[in-house]
Amino acid sequence: MCQVDEEYNGQLEHRGAPRVSKKCVKCKENTAVLIIRAGDAFCRGCFKDYFIHKFRAMLGKNRVIFPGEKVLLAVSGGPASISMLSQVQEGLSRDAPKKLRFVPGIIYIDDGGASGQSMEERKRAVAQLESVFRATNYHYHIVHLEQVSSLPSSVLEAGSSATEKPETGLSYKAAVDHFIQTRKNQNQHSDLSVENGQSHLSSLSMQEVQNEVTSPITPEHTQALQRLFASVRTLTAKEDLLHTLRQHLILHTARTQGYTKVMMGDSCSRLAIKLLSNISLGRGASLAMDTGFSDPRYGDVVIVRPMRDYSSKEIAYYNRMFDIPSVFIPGLDTKAQDKASIQRLTESFVTKLQTDFPSTVSTIYRTSEKLHTACPPQNTNTQLSAKCLLCVCALDTKLGDCIFHLNCNTLIT
């Protein structure tokens, strides 16, 4: 290795280092302005096409969004969810060929109470986001985390689908027809039970009028929330709790406002980190649902993740090149050390490994694709006891073996 007259006899392939002065690999005319992955250099126009096409292809390949459906977009203000919002705008705009056809709504959950922000900071962040939302002209809902205390217990149950889930053998077209049929039936016959259910749910929660912030929260609510989070000792568990509460709030809003689908803005990198940290937390049984494209565990509301094919690098480049405004809002783990929580640790591990082995994130992503995504059968009568109360996934602990599995063969000394 260190010999002076060592000869490299042509074994090492000479691979040209990717240079940006190359031509775009797609149109081969314009000069490339950025490089994605190992050697794909794109020019501006081709990159935009590539980005938009990926979004449409992701929605088109997994045909779960029916035309005319109400879809709730969960936006946190970060680059990925704002990018998703702009993609939806692109897709719905009039001049797009084969434009998407669904009715979007936006939800933002203000969790400043849990991360210890002051009211002024929270109001500022909300105002910034509101200006972004207003520019889109979609209905939006701003929900505060403090409203968790007034959620009904129906969020802990998987509802039966309002539209009966068609057999998997049916083609997409038939499923769409079925969907439109059931909606017409609901509107015509004004299905009393469904309406009653909806209004009942609405009256239980605090009144939400579309396009307005909910009634101002009192300091007592904020204190109650802070007490709840202070009672959880480790940051890992706090982040887990925050995630669960957010899911419940989104689910509740979707149910009361009549949304049947929720779009989350998780990018490929974020999902790889989530997969690894879920394995470390012991959530192997529900991995497929937590990181797959569609999450059908709630029955009537399906969660989809259309951004799961984008790495955070691509999203960052796109936002920068096309001036998509994103708002940074500090969360629970901002400025936390590497070892403060399992999620933080996993994030730093994956990003460091990615620099040495550039295929890490995509390999983890492909592993998650091969995992089982089928949801448990819908006969809730027999299966009620077999679902976890908080995350509504099938239980992976058996009562009989509880000493063996739960404590994993730890003797109680």
Added chain:
Amino acid sequence: MPVLCSSCAEKRAVLKRPKTAHSLCKECFFWAFEEEVHQTIVSAQLFKHGETVGIGASGGKDSTVLAHVMKVLNERYNYGLKLLLLSVDEGITGYRDDSLETVKRNQQQYELPLKIVSYEELYGWTMDAIVKQVGLKNNCTFCGVFRRQALDRGAMMLKVDKICTGHNADDVAETVLMNVLRGDIARLRRCTAISTASEGEGVVPRCKPLKYAYEKEIVLYAYFKKLDYFSTECIYSPNAYRGHARTFLKDLEAVRPSAIMDVIHSGENLSVREGVKMPVQGTCGRCGYISSQALCKSCVLLEGLNRGLPRLGIGKHHRLHEKILSQQPLTQVEERKLKAVNF
């Protein structure tokens, strides 16, 4: 105020258990550790009465503790097993020759018969020679594949019914994480099983009685029992990919000690979608060993080494199996790709 043992509340506590953070005295800790291994063996029904069991002994802490605990439990609970020590000599100077001395001492201390098989006599190659050809990366593949076959051959020579290895909870958790990082779905499904499949010719089933024992507890047990073991790590290990998974796991344990068990639990509950291509078990065309391809991995690796094409076993090479089986020469391009990269 001295801290009392939380189990017997009589003696002073001398250690804090890594798994549960209980403070325990020596005897209670020994009892807890041995009982847990006993529970693992009994509930997974690892052994039958009257079987001959080979203990894979390397002289390191895991196999020394395994040999000791197996001997203790065999007598205490009357398993009725006949125990032997089985050791593999990979030919790594400065590491394996020293640890083999430890195994020979173990043989006298535990009064168990010992058999040593070496790579030199089985394959004609030592690990040192292999590393000289292959380089510092990817040599763990050779060592691991050859060792597996060596253990099986040694077991067949001794006519044992089962082999047990000293894999601990940390090892299994690292393997789960490594398989996720490398995208190896087939191994991901199998790696958390406590014992391998037991049907087929020439296959000796293998089990891991220490699967739920933390590595730290094994070290504590060996230290307090003053067991004789060899504690240096393999000289080629710093460059292995497993090192990354290991560092991550150690950090996880520092944040939350139960994380190791949680990773194993997640691994056990992973389910793979139907329609994903899985390897099917068959036999090797050349040596008759079990294999999922036309040629078993060790035949491929050996062929590569003997022909001076060390990269033959690394990466995808299924198309070349037929060529090797029929002794055809490889083309220029293929040869060039398979030669070692000299640094």
